[in-house]
Amino acid sequence: MQLLSSFENIEIADGMLQELCSTAGVEEETTYWVGMALREALANAIKHGNKLNPEKRVHVLVRVDPGRELCIEVEDEGEGFAPADVVDPTSPENLLRDSGRGIFYIRHFMDTVHFSPGERGGTRVELIKRLDKAGQGGFDEERD
């Protein structure tokens, strides 16, 4: 799926994810939080990657392997991004900042998050959620 760099299009991609997950029998709670991770990744790609440039697109791939994993790839056409620059939003000096929590939430709700340079010069992020046979993703205490 390719999306134009507009926040309204986040709804389209999330709708696609909801349908895929429903068809694949992924549990509702897992779908909700994976959807949140997708929304955050898309918001980053549109705002920070493509800088809302209407001529740039966001490329989205969602793959559900029932009973094994749910994989999402989001790639923008921006100028690249260094995830190491992201500050910890839970540290006392950052607690009252009004931004900077998106990647933290993505990492919290997914099992694997991998940033890499995209083929188009921007940033590619791969998100993976492991699924059990019942379609549940599970959210471990350790991730906190």
Added chain:
Amino acid sequence: MKSAIREVQDVRVLDLEGKITIGSGDVQLRQLVEESLQSGRTKILLNLKGVTHIDSSGIGEMVGCYTTVARRGGAMKLLNLPPKINDLLQVTQLITVFDVFDNEGEAVASFNA
């Protein structure tokens, strides 16, 4: 996001419904709080009962509103936090920042305690 404004004693209650997400509800929330401050209402209670989705932009806007209201000598508190929003505030430790209530009467009374 849909919203309704009520006055309970000297507290402005903002009843919010739907999504507080990037590009839509987040901006509306900021405008609602700004308008409240401009009209002299510095005790603000956000009723989140009908909110189905919030993202990091919405959470960030809530934090921004909280600090803006505090700088103007007021207070912003939260009412009827849905479980999923509670989870999001817990993991980012923002639950330690906001005063959260399940009962509107108690929330309103707390502003003048």
